Amino acid sequence: MILHTLIDYDVLRLIWWLLLGVLLVGFAVTDGFDLGTGILLPFVGKTDVERRVVINAVGPVWEGNQVWLILGGGAIFAAWPQLYAVSFSGFYLAMFAILTALIVRPVAFKFRSKREDAGWRRAWDMALFFSGFVPALIFGVAMGNVLQGVPFRLDDSMQIFYEGSFFGLLNPFALLCGLVSVAMLVMHGAAWLQLKTQDAVADRARRFGGIAALATVVLYAVAGVLLWLYIDGYHISSAIDTTGPSNPLLKVAETQPGIWFANYQAHPWTIAAPAIGLLGALGAWIGLCKRRELFALLSSTLSIAGIVLSVGASMFPFILPSSLDPRASLTVWDSSSSHLTLFIMLVCTAIFMPLILMYTSWVYHVLWGKVDEQAIRDDSGHAY
Template sequence: MTNIPLDYETMRLIWWLLLGVLLIGFAIMDGFDLGIGTLLPFAAKTDEERRMLVNLIGPTWEGNQVWLILGGGAIFAAWPALYAVSFSGFYLAMIAILLALILRPVGFKFRSKVENTAWRSTWDWALFIGGFVPALIFGVAVGNVLLGVPFRFDNAMRIYYDGNFFGLLTPFALLCGLVSLTMLVAHGATVIVARVPGVVGERARSFGKIAALLSVVLFALAGVWLAFGINGYVVTSVQDVAGPSNPMLKTVTTGSGVWLENYTKHSWMLIAPVLGFAGMALSFIALHCRKGTLAFLCSSAGIFGIISTAGVSLFPFLLPSSVMPNASLTVWDASSSHLTLFIMLIATVIFLPLILLYTSWVYSVMRGPITKDSVDNTPNAY
């Protein structure tokens, strides 16, 4: 341990930040795929128009989804207790997301195999489900984290989850799901406006403006609800930030408005919600002015801000427990060992830049407008 250049506290904090980076990276990179899938039956009316949108995301969705795999892998390796509770407690929700995501590659591959209107329309709606369901459920999951999840430990530190799938669908969690959905629909619309000219881009622009405006309103409503209608969690004992990973070595209480305490203690954290509001609002303005690329950058900033708001509001909690608050998982008591975090950090420093470089190269190759002619003239088009 003494040969590790970074202390345990710093390593845990770095991995909390890296987890946020991976989740935000997924929301930005694969989020527009989900948004475009949700818009597919509405922004594109004819088979030719829908083929353009399918070919807009078809060549790159797999690479974008790597961010989700990286996020899941980071949770598994860096925060094993968080992985155990969340992936078991949210099991049915995760299955719903995975089944919806499976519809995407199947839809891309089979949609154009048969020249039949009913066949293609069925796969178009399958692609809609593949975008709509994950975009909604990811937000519902964040809402449940803010509410607290009904898990507990027994005397042998075995984890028990006392909830069920329908218990996740509370009004506040569904509101968070709508924030996620509108945010990603607006994000997807910016890509369509930037790369698909003509009537499809105009329809997407109209839907994107509505979604961006709704995301601002719903985000504000969620913030007010969180401040005055949701009990937050606070550690009331002294936590050893470099101590062993044992969640039961602390005491936790709940109270109204507690999730706002980080903003009063550290005013710089207000950057997160301000960026969330400003990014989505500026995305609305850019869409109104038909500036697709600028709108994409603004919506990316808005996504960064909205997800960061959830993260900094929760800190240091990773997953609060609603039935046994003392068992809540925090950054300081739910991580892997010091050595494990260090080895993973080295791997991340090596491979994350390679992923970013490869992603940049792919998008530079795939740049340019998507039109009927470009789809017809591409041998491997979907």
């Protein structure tokens, strides 16, 4: 018996759909507080020393957090090649903007304190702000467009044709989702700063974070209502072959108003995802107001996980719907790599994922504790 046949093809597809969700949550949670901290930098740091405190709150860990972005991109490339092809070609300019921001961020970290000039440092502070704000906004805008359907089609040879434009992505619902993403990550960054800083910086982080937490609740709820009332969802109207070939054109798919909420009716336990998203944001607001540091960070983490997972729960089994030809929409069952490829990737993940988690946990344990403002003034052992 060939080893990979021990796990059925449909089970492997489902496992990799779940793992993709885990990787997206891992990136949003870990790199999310980096991005949120960058957005908050001009508002919580009023002096040069205070801004250095903010930067050093994430400076030692931000590079490690990028691992989740690399893992997510690699997983999409290997497990869902058609998803990778459509998203990275159709969203090319958006991806370019994100990558530019992510490239500017390490340069800003390294160069900011190389000169004493105030103008020099302000310029890099603004670079850190935009390198946090731009990815946070665009990631949310991308999710908003995915929920509405992306303008692509496939011909009989599986060649992809994307017929949208960059500015077409900036529609009202997608921008609303972008604001949800920004508010969510600002809330998370504020919870991190409350944990890692003291005095005035922590107080300002609590104030802005509390506002962001309430904004997350309101904006996420509004987006949910609009999705239910005005955004057409997608469903498969033909027979579903969960172990069939990776050919999206073999199915029949249609659009229907409010269908993105059908999974919550069919499987009530999935309501836990949006509920955790809302309750987590409220918990983060309470934790920030009551100065409960770990509670606020845990709550914001749960909120991010719930909000991200609610997108997957709503859309399953769709991964990337097509607004031009619903039949070409990519689903869990018809856009994956081969049975053998998914199995080999699963074995590698089972080996290396625990190592990454253990190493990451060890790093956070070693770097635990608050950033000391006096140590920043003395410049003793701080790189930023």
